[in-house]
Amino acid sequence: MNGHKGEATFTYVGCTKDARKELWNRCQQVNSPWLVGGDFNCIISTTEKSGGRTPNLAKMNTFRDNIHRAGLFDLGFKGPNFTWKRGSIWERLDRMLVNDAWFNYFLLSFVTHLSLAGLDHRPILMSITSTDNYSSPSPLDISTCGLHILHIIAKALRGWSWNTFGNVHATVQKVEGEVKALENGGLLGIEEEKKLLIAHNNVLSAIDYKEKFLKQKEAMNIFTNGDRNTRFFNAYIKYKRKCNTIHAIQNVNGQWLHNNNDIANDAICFYKELLNQEHNLRPHIEKAHFMEELNYTVVLKLTDIPTEKEIWNAISSIDSTKSAGPNGFTAEFYKKSWKIFKTDVIVVVTSFFQGNNLPNYFCSSTTVLIPKSEIQKNW
Structure with a gap:
C-alpha cells in the first residue's frame, strides 16, 4: 500500500496448553510490519466472556503475557463484543494483533465484527489505510489563552532543549556510527583508544537522554529508573496515539x-x-x-x-x-x-x-x- 509492505500471519490455536505453547514459541519478534490474526481459543479478560463457567485467571494472564512478550498490540474492534457462540456462551476468541512497526505505516487499521452467518464464529473485516493519506484533526480549541510568563519560558526551554540536545533519535544513530567507525579502523593506538572511550561515553549519554525523552512523552510510571525499554516506549506511544484518536x-x-x-x-x-x-x-x-x-x-x-x-x-x-x-x-x-x-x-x-x-x-x-x-x- 503506497509502496509499504507488511507481513500477515493467520492462525488457529488449539485448545490444549501444548498447542498454545508451540504457537508462542514460533512467534518471534519481527522487525517489519507484522499482523497476526485468527482464532486464539483464549480470552484476555473476564469482559470477553458471557455465560458458562468463570474464566481461568491463570490462562488469561499467560495469554496476555505471551502477547506482550511477542511485542504485539491488540487492534481492538467495532461491532458486537463477542466473536464465538455456543448455546448461551459467548466469547471473544478471534482478534487481530500487530507489532510496533505496523503502526509506522498502517496506523489507521480497523477491525469490525460482522454478523453471524451460519457459523459459530463471526466473520472479521480488516480495514487498512496508509498513514500517508491521513492528517490528524486538531483538538477542539475553546480558547488559547495562557499564562504569559509560562508561555515565554516554554518557548525559551524548547529552544534551549533543541540547541543542547538536538534530535535525540538522530544523535543516538550518529554517535553509534562514530563508535563503529573507530572500532572498524583496525589496530588502535593510545590516541585512538582515548577517542573510542569518549565515543562510548557519548553513546551512553545519548541513549540516556533518549530514554528520558521517551519516558516523559509516553507518561508511564510502571518501570523503574534504569530499565532499558526504549523499543517498548516507542511502541506504546504509537499504540496510545491510535487508541486516543476517534476514527469513527x-x-x-x-x-x-x-x-x-x-x-x-x-x-x-x-x-x-x-x-x-x-x-x-x-x-x-x-x-x-x-x-x-x-x-x-x-x-x-x-x-x-x-x-x-x-x-x-x-x-x-x-x-x-x-x-x-x-x-x-x-x-x-x-x-x-x-x-x-x-x-x-x-x-x-x-x-x-x-x-x-x-x-x-x-x-x-x-x-x-x-x-x-x-x-x-x-x-
Whole structure:
C-alpha cells in the first residue's frame, strides 16, 4: 500500500496448553510490519466472556503475557463484543494483533465484527489505510489563552532543549556510527583508544537522554529508573496515539461517520445541544438536615486564606510527573522553581480565596475527546 509492505500471519490455536505453547514459541519478534490474526481459543479478560463457567485467571494472564512478550498490540474492534457462540456462551476468541512497526505505516487499521452467518464464529473485516493519506484533526480549541510568563519560558526551554540536545533519535544513530567507525579502523593506538572511550561515553549519554525523552512523552510510571525499554516506549506511544484518536463515531441518527470533518462537526453539534439543555431545578434542601456536617466544615476553616506553608505542602503533595494543563509544566517544575514563582503563586491563591474574579487563563480550556473504551460507538 503506497509502496509499504507488511507481513500477515493467520492462525488457529488449539485448545490444549501444548498447542498454545508451540504457537508462542514460533512467534518471534519481527522487525517489519507484522499482523497476526485468527482464532486464539483464549480470552484476555473476564469482559470477553458471557455465560458458562468463570474464566481461568491463570490462562488469561499467560495469554496476555505471551502477547506482550511477542511485542504485539491488540487492534481492538467495532461491532458486537463477542466473536464465538455456543448455546448461551459467548466469547471473544478471534482478534487481530500487530507489532510496533505496523503502526509506522498502517496506523489507521480497523477491525469490525460482522454478523453471524451460519457459523459459530463471526466473520472479521480488516480495514487498512496508509498513514500517508491521513492528517490528524486538531483538538477542539475553546480558547488559547495562557499564562504569559509560562508561555515565554516554554518557548525559551524548547529552544534551549533543541540547541543542547538536538534530535535525540538522530544523535543516538550518529554517535553509534562514530563508535563503529573507530572500532572498524583496525589496530588502535593510545590516541585512538582515548577517542573510542569518549565515543562510548557519548553513546551512553545519548541513549540516556533518549530514554528520558521517551519516558516523559509516553507518561508511564510502571518501570523503574534504569530499565532499558526504549523499543517498548516507542511502541506504546504509537499504540496510545491510535487508541486516543476517534476514527469513527455513530451520530444520533445511527449513521457511522468516518470523515474527520464530519466527526468534528458532529461532536460540536452534540455537545452544544447537551450543554444547552434545560435542567430541572432541584427542590430546596433544608440546611437543618446537615447542621452536623456544616459545623464540621466550619471548624476546618476551608474558606480561610491559606498560608505559604499550606500552599507549599499542597504543591509538594502532587506527583512530580503530573501536569496541570496543556502547557506541559509539571509539578516538578514548580517545586524546583518555587523560590522564583513563590510570590506570584501566593498572590494568585490569595486572590482566589478573597473572592476576586479569576483571570481568563484560569477559566479557559482546550477540549480533547479521548476514547475510554475499545468500543467507540457514540458520544
